[in-house]
Amino acid sequence: xxxxxxxxxxxxxxxxxxxxxxxxxxxxxxxxxxxxxxxxxxxxxxxxxxxxxxxxxxxxxxxxxxxxxxxxxxxxxxxxxxxxxxxxxxxxxxxxxxxxxxxxxxxxxxxxxxxxxxxxxxxxxxxxxxxxxxxxxxxxxxxxxxxxxxxxxxxxxxxxxxxxxxxxxxxxxxxxxxxxxxxxxxxxxxxxxxxxxxxxxxxxxxxxxxxxxxxxxxxxxxxxxxxxxxxxxxxxxxxxxxxxxxxxxxxxxxxxxxxxxxxxxxxxxxxxxxxxxxxxxxxxxxxxxxxxxxxxxxxxxxxxxxxxxxxxxxxxx
Numbered sequence: 445x446x447x448x449x450x451x452x453x454x455x456x457x458x459x460x461x462x463x464x465x466x467x468x469x470x471x472x473x474x475x476x477x478x479x480x481x482x483x484x485x486x487x488x489x490x491x492x493x494x495x496x497x498x499x500x501x502x503x504x505x506x507x508x509x510x511x512x513x514x515x516x517x518x519x520x521x522x523x524x525x526x527x528x529x530x531x532x533x534x535x536x537x538x539x540x541x542x543x544x545x546x547x548x549x550x551x552x553x554x555x556x557x558x559x560x561x562x563x564x565x566x567x568x569x570x571x572x573x574x575x576x577x578x579x580x581x582x583x584x585x586x587x588x589x590x591x592x593x594x595x596x597x598x599x600x601x602x603x604x605x606x607x608x609x610x611x612x613x614x615x616x617x618x619x620x621x622x623x624x625x626x627x628x629x630x631x632x633x634x635x636x637x638x639x640x641x642x643x644x645x646x647x648x649x650x651x652x653x654x655x656x657x658x659x660x661x662x663x664x665x666x667x668x669x670x671x672x673x674x675x676x677x678x679x680x681x682x683x684x685x686x687x688x689x690x691x692x693x694x695x696x697x698x699x700x701x702x703x704x705x706x707x708x709x710x711x712x713x714x715x716x717x718x719x720x721x722x723x724x725x726x727x728x729x730x731x732x733x734x735x736x737x738x739x740x741x742x743x744x745x746x747x748x749x750x751x752x753x754x755x756x757x758x759x760x761x
Contacts, residue, residue, distance in 0.1 A: 461495050478527075482520045489513025502661040503586045506653075510669035515746055518676055522750060581727025583659035590663065591731045595720040599709070602702045602738060609698065609745050616753045631681050639681045646674040654739050658728065664701075664738040671743025676750045690755035698748070701741030705734055 468488040475481035489512040496505035573585050573593065580588035590598050650670040657663030685694060708730050709720045717723065722730050748755075 458498060461491065461498065464491050465495060478524055479521075482517060482524060485520065486513050486517035489517065503663065503666070506661060506666045507669065510666060510673065511746070515669060515672055515676065515750065519750055522752065526752075579724055579727075581722060581724070581729075581731050582657075584657060584661070584663075586661070587657050587663050587731070587735075591734060592720075592722065592727065595705075595709075599702070599705045599720070602705060602741070605742065605745050606698060606702055609749055612749055612752060613754045636681055639677055642677065643674050646670055646677075650674070650739065650743070654735055657735060658732065664735040665742060667735075667739040668742025669746065671739060672746030672750070675743060675747025679747065679751055685755040694744075694748075694755065697744045698741055701734075701738035704737035708734055 465488065468484055468491060472481050472484035472488055475484060489508055493505045493509040493513065496502070496508055570585075573589060576593065577583070577585065577588060580592045582588050582591070650667040653662040653667040653670060654664065655662075657666070708722075712721055712723065712730075713719055715723065
């Protein structure tokens with residue numbers, strides 16, 4: 445009796461999550477007020493993280509909550525603040541075109557057909573991954589897939605993130621100097637005190653997620669997103685990279701993750717192995733080395749994307 449009630453409760457929870465996600469998705473897309481739409485998008489990301497937890501995917505849930513809802517929401521809010529002049533005179537509301545609705549219905553039909561065509565019992569690759577865990581150098585299957593079995597994809601993801609920042613910087617104007625920033629921004633002492641308390645804690649959490657990723661949910665992207673959140677908090681409190689730190693040290697930090705990935709991939713080939721085929725005796729250490737460098741680069745890249753401008757090379761204040 446108790447098990448049946450528990451199962452019924454979980455079914456109702458899952459149904460509530462699905463309905464909430466559908467409603468939030470629709471409301472965020474249909475909102476005429478941009479700020480309301482962004483807030484609904486952030487709420488959608490947080491509820492989606494809960495859905496991933498229900499699907500036994502805590503790694504994806506961590507990434508969704510930190511990047512999908514947190515950092516992406518912060519980027520959208522920053523973009524909204526920079527579009528204030530356009531928002532003051534919004535275009536007249538137009539009715540939704542019929543073609544758009546037709547395309548949406550067709551897309552929904554194709555996705556529905558694809559889902560209904562899936563086999564009832566999909567074998568997947570879980571057994572294959574489990575059989576090769578002893579050769580991966582780590583104990584957590586997600587880390588093994590991302591950094592060993594599917595290392596090519598992760599390397600390309602690092603490169604794409606770096607290219608996204610380069611593209612953003614190429615389109616952005618010069619960043620404000622420290623003096624200009626201080627005149628335009630007044631930060632509450634309470635916020636500054638909170639900043640000083642949270643930064644060490646966030647760095648500690650990032651280090652824990654990096655270390656625990658070898659045998660539990662965590663890893664470079666989750667740890668890097670926490671570091672990025674610390675960087676975003678610093679930017680919101682008026683902190684900026686200035687002077688010599690905005691030159692080659694910043695560039696080194698941004699390319700460190702991708703460069704370390706490529707260096708390890710090339711180094712194992714010297715020993716006669718294939719590209720990204722780690723020697724079994726040192727696989728765990730090499731993966732940890734790659735993840736440590738990737739964590740720093742991911743955090744720095746996401747924080748710089750939030751800034752939207754290349755830091756000034758002027759003298760530090």
